[in-house]
Amino acid sequence: MIRSTIAFGLSACAFAAASMASAADKLVVYSALDTVESASKAFTQKTGIEVDLVRLSTGELLGKVAAEGNNPRFDVIWVEGSAVMSRLAQQGILKPEPGLADNVDYTELGRKLVPESQAYFPVSVSTTAIAVNDSKLNGVTAPRSWTELAAFAGKVAAKDPNLSGPAFQWLAGYFEAKGVDAGKTELQSILTNKSLSGIQSGGAVNKSLITGDAALAIQQDNSIYALIDKKEPVSIVYPSDGVVAIPASAGIAAISKHEDQAKSFVEFLLTKDGETAMLKTEGGDGYFAPVIKGVTGRGARVDNTSTWKILDDKTAATNETEWKQWFRDQFVP
Secondary structure, rough: OOOOOOOOOOOOOOOOHHHHHOOOOOOEEEEOOOOOOOHHHHHHHHHOEEEEEEOOHHEEEEEEEEHHHOOOOEEEEEOHHHHHHHHHHHOOOOOOOOOOOOOEEEHHHHHHHOOOOOEEEEEEEEEEEEEEEHHOOOOOOOOOOOOOHHHHHHEEEEEEOOOOOOOOHHHHHHHHHHOHHHHHHHHHHHHHOHHHEEOOOOHHHEEEEEHOOOOOEEEEEHHHHHHHOOOEEEEEEEEOOEEEEEEOOOOOOEEOOOOHHHHHHHHHHHHHHHHHHOOOOOOOOHEEOOOOOOOOOOOOOOOOOHHOOOOOOOHHHHHHHHHHHHHHHHHOO
């Protein structure tokens, strides 16, 4: 468990809510994303609003939120996966902020990812693709679809959706595209090696791909681009049978005592300055696809996000517990 408190220096330039901040009364932001540090620093420098930053893994963070119930201790939560955020909104943990996104200069995909309730807001986006270690294929043609992964059964690594918001978003999107029963059958033909199929983190998936027994991985594309940027022998395949968008979204607690400051924070994230600050992040989280017009992703990233599918968040949230348990029973050692 990691917890860090970051208080950054004051700036003369501030949003209207900046005067409300004091050293003893900071904006509390929960996040599982590495991008939150650079974004929070830039926000404080611009506004003078200080941030108390709580960083945990996705599983730990959502466990903490669940334990806090109807009395969340955060003002803003920022995590990956619209299904997860939809569930928090349905539970009344998040407060709708109608109009907050109206003047944001979103890309076409970014605008589509804004929920009708405006209870949470896409800040960046990624998807799940197939990572291929070209040095381990021994001349065999890489798969071009999820279905073709079955030819590599036993050599495919994947994250456990019980511990990863992005992995659950992928699983829910997989079931939406294939049908639940057909999707389950297909995954059972692909993820036949439990030592690879229920890995706890994206970093461990990468390790298994580069140094372990996996030749391929079902992996978040920003992580794949980070490996490519490091000159690892890795290539990326966007499966022809479709990928689902994984927005990293921010929402405001329904009982936040710092609503104006929280709105200022979210509004800052949805600007060129906010996204540019996030692009300075080291590691996979910094290789996201921007959702603000005029911002370009890092490294080798090339996006055609117009083909990415939008998840039915309500259905995914409704079935979250059942689908996660099924994956654990089938694929986690």
